[in-house]
Amino acid sequence: MYYQPDIETASHEQIRAWQSERLVKQVRHVWDNVPYYRQKMEEKGLTPDDIQSVDDLHKLPFLTKDDLRECYPYGLLAKPLSECVRIQSTSGTTGKRVVAFYTQHDVDLWEDCCARALMATGATKEDVVQVAYGYGLFTGGAGMHGGSHKAGCLTLPMSSGNTDRQLQFMVDLGATVLCCTPSYAEYLAESIHERGLRDQIKLKAGIFGAEAWSEEMRRDIEKNLGLKAYDIYGLTEISGPGVAFECEAQAGMHINEDHFIAEIIDPDTGEVLPEGSKGELVFTCITKEAFPLIRYRTRDICVLTRKSCPCGRTHVKMSKPMGRSDDMLIVKGVNVFPSQIEAVLIEQGYPANYQIVVDRVNHSDTLEVMVEMTPEIFSDSLGKITDMEKSLVSALKAMLGIYAKVKLVAPKSITRSEGKAVRIIDKRKI
Numbered sequence: 001m002y003y004q005p006d007i008e009t010a011s012h013e014q015i016r017a018w019q020s021e022r023l024v025k026q027v028r029h030v031w032d033n034v035p036y037y038r039q040k041m042e043e044k045g046l047t048p049d050d051i052q053s054v055d056d057l058h059k060l061p062f063l064t065k066d067d068l069r070e071c072y073p074y075g076l077l078a079k080p081l082s083e084c085v086r087i088q089s090t091s092g093t094t095g096k097r098v099v100a101f102y103t104q105h106d107v108d109l110w111e112d113c114c115a116r117a118l119m120a121t122g123a124t125k126e127d128v129v130q131v132a133y134g135y136g137l138f139t140g141g142a143g144m145h146g147g148s149h150k151a152g153c154l155t156l157p158m159s160s161g162n163t164d165r166q167l168q169f170m171v172d173l174g175a176t177v178l179c180c181t182p183s184y185a186e187y188l189a190e191s192i193h194e195r196g197l198r199d200q201i202k203l204k205a206g207i208f209g210a211e212a213w214s215e216e217m218r219r220d221i222e223k224n225l226g227l228k229a230y231d232i233y234g235l236t237e238i239s240g241p242g243v244a245f246e247c248e249a250q251a252g253m254h255i256n257e258d259h260f261i262a263e264i265i266d267p268d269t270g271e272v273l274p275e276g277s278k279g280e281l282v283f284t285c286i287t288k289e290a291f292p293l294i295r296y297r298t299r300d301i302c303v304l305t306r307k308s309c310p311c312g313r314t315h316v317k318m319s320k321p322m323g324r325s326d327d328m329l330i331v332k333g334v335n336v337f338p339s340q341i342e343a344v345l346i347e348q349g350y351p352a353n354y355q356i357v358v359d360r361v362n363h364s365d366t367l368e369v370m371v372e373m374t375p376e377i378f379s380d381s382l383g384k385i386t387d388m389e390k391s392l393v394s395a396l397k398a399m400l401g402i403y404a405k406v407k408l409v410a411p412k413s414i415t416r417s418e419g420k421a422v423r424i425i426d427k428r429k430i
Contacts, residue, residue: 004112004116007258008116008127008254008313008314008315009312009313009314010258011314012306013315014225015314016054016143018257019054019257019258019261020052020053020055020129020363021286021287021381022286023051023053023054023057023261023284024051024052024053024251024287025047025286026284026285026287026292026294027048027051027060027294028048029078029289029292030078030292030294031047031048033077033078034075034076034077034078035078036067036071036075037061037063037076037078040061040063040418041060041061042415043061044059044060044061044151046059046188052100054150054261055234056289057261057263057284057295058263060281060284060294060295060339061295061297062270062295062296062297063076063293063294063296063297064296064297065098065237065297065299068098068118068237070199072097072098072099072361073099075290076293076333077101077290077291078289078290078291078292079101079103079289081101081292082390083103083234083289083290084101084102084103084290085102085103085104085107086102086106086107086142087099087100087101087102087137087212088100088102088137088138088139088142088236088240089137089138089236090236090237094151094347098236098237100236100237100291101290101291102290102291103289103290104163104234105289106239106288106289106330107146109239109259109287109288110143110146110239110240110242111146111147111149111150111242111368112147112150113141113147113239113242113243113245113256113259114143114144114146114147114148114150114240114241114242115146115148115151116149116242116245116256117143117147117149117207117230117232117241117245118147118148118151118153118177118207119151119373120230120237120246120247120248120254120311120313121205121228121230121248122204122205122243122248123148123151123153123176123177123205124151124152124153124412125152125153127154127176127177128153128154128156128173128174128176128177129144129148129151129153129154129155129156129175129177129178130156130158130166130169130170130175130177130178130179130181130299131144131145131155131156131157131158131159131177131179131180132158132159132160132166132178132179132180132188133159133160133180133181133210133241134159134160134180134183134419135157135159136159137144138236139234139239139240139241140179140180140181140209140210140240140241140308141157141160142240143234143239143240143241143242144179144207144241147242148179153177153395154173154300155167156175157174160180160181160184160260160419161420163187163188163191163418166188166300167188167191167192167195167197170188170201170203171197171200171201174202174285175202175203176202176203176204176205177203177204177205177206177207177224178203178205178206178207178225178227179206179208180206180208181208181209181210181211181419181420182208182209182211182213182217182218182221182229182352183211183213183352183402183417183420183421184417184418185206185208185221185225185229185418186217186220186221186224186351186352186353187200187398187416187418188225188351189221189224189225190224192224192225192278192352193224193390198226201226203225203226203227204227204228205227205228205229205230205232206221206225206227206228206229206230207230207231207232207241207245208221208229208230208231208232209231209233209234209239209241210419210420211420211421212321212323212337212338212339213231213339213341213342213348213352214339214340214342214343214352215320216346216347216352217342217344217346217352218231218250220346220351220352223384228248228250229281230245230246231245231246231250231253231304231320232244232245232246232249232253233245233253233318233321235283235298235362237291237293237296237300238260238283238293238296239259239285239286239288241361242256242257243255243256243257243260243283244317244318246310247309248263248310248311249309249310249311251309251317252305252309252317252318252319252320253317253318253319253320254309254313254315254316254317255304255316255318256315256318257287257315257316258287258315258422259286259287259288260283260284260285260286261283261284261286262281262282262283262304262316262318263281263282263295264277264279264280264281264285264302264303264304265279265280266279266280266296267279267280267299267301267325274410275304275305275306276304276305277303278301278302278303278322279301279302279336280297280298280299280300280301280325281298281300281304281318281321282295282296282297282298283295283298284296285295299324299325299326300321300323300324300325301321301322301323301324301325301328301340302318302319302320302321302322303318303319304316304317304319305319307308307316316332319339322337322339322341323335323337324395324422329356329358329367329424329426331358331367331402332364332365332367332402334400334401334402336356336400336402338356338423340399340400341354341356341369341396341399341400341404342354343349343399344392344395344399345371345392347395348391348392348395349374349377350371350372350373350374350392351372352378353372353414353416353421354369354370354371354372354414354423355370355422355423355424355425356368356423356424356425357371357425357427358424358425358426358427358428359371359428360427360428360429365428366377366405367402367404367405368404368405368406368407369392369396369404369405369407370407370409370414371392371406371407371408371409372408372409372410372412372413373408373409373410373411373412375411378410378411381408385408388408389406389407389408392406393405393406
């Protein structure tokens with residue numbers, strides 16, 4: 001069974017010692033085996049000898065998703081294909097797919113990280129883990145499946161979709177931990193309520209990630225499913241879920257610093273910012289063999305903190321991402337994040353099923369939010385729709401600082417998601 005308390009409670013000095021030793025080794029590995037990155041180092045006048053510890057990390061060049069696309073598929077591979085046992089891939093919805101490679105060592109370490117996330121929820125060999133993330137190229141299903149095995153749990157490899165079967169197994173086998181996207185957790189909760197199954201559900205914890213979700217949505221899921229909802233963070237490029245995870249304090253996600261070095265930078269200048277500053281999250285992989293990205297710009301905006309945690313873990317914590325530096329909506333010059341809109345809707349009693357439509361009319365941006373009503377709100381809405389929409393318009397303007405048109409729609413008229421919810425329709429790019 002997986003258990004590493006000494007690693008997760010190591011001193012900051014010990015963590016930095018691990019990171020320095022592994023960083024030096026990793027830079028040499030990449031220099032020797034990845035010509036693309038070696039050239040980027042040479043352009044900055046660097047050799048591996050210039051990197052003696054984690055204090056020298058800032059000297060190294062960044063990698064971005066553009067680099068990954070340019071090098072597709074094998075240009076950043078640092079091990080022979082004969083030593084690789086797995087690939088995972090992004091959806092490719094924003095362009096050419098990103099393909100990540102894994103040796104068996106890489107898979108083992110990734111599953112260890114996911115096991116840490118499960119054990120942080122209190123999961124033991126007595127638990128039944130229902131993995132409702134998608135399997136296949138998407139990292140969610142594979143990562144939590146392996147982590148569940150490492151943690152010694154009984155694993156239900158459900159994948160996403162087929163909600164009737166999900167609920168049957170959840171009831172019949174007494175699932176206690178649910179792993180899926182938060183939007184699918186909302187859908188499962190709605191389905192459980194409609195079928196009158198609430199009293200037959202034994203869930204005590206849920207690990208939800210792969211898409212942005214607000215604290216208001218967390219409380220909604222916890223109430224409707226009767227569990228404690230934990231956040232998890234990861235990227236296909238870095239490994240997948242388990243790069244960071246929440247503990248019972250639910251006050252940020254612990255980054256597995258024995259495998260990843262995290263930095264916060266100014267997204268415009270690339271300057272490394274001090275602890276507590278809000279900026280773009282950058283990761284360096286220090287134990288991966290096949291696809292070891294160094295100073296990879298995630299584009300996620302967050303804050304890092306080393307304040308002591310009640311759980312006893314000492315690894316640095318990252319906040320829930322507050323948006324992205326590359327795909328956040330800029331409407332009339334204002335930065336707009338879907339999580340801001342979601343928070344307003346849930347606070348006003350609406351479900352987290354909505355779509356944001358951005359368009360450009362007569363050279364001016366327009367913002368419309370389509371909001372699905374609950375059956376109760378819908379049945380009570382006769383003659384009140386206009387006033388209800390006006391109330392939401394005022395609340396959204398107070399949050400965003402700009403006008404957003406609101407359109408209330410009937411229950412279940414917005415397509416449900418069994419994976420990542422489609423929240424934004426930006427017609428300006430069409």
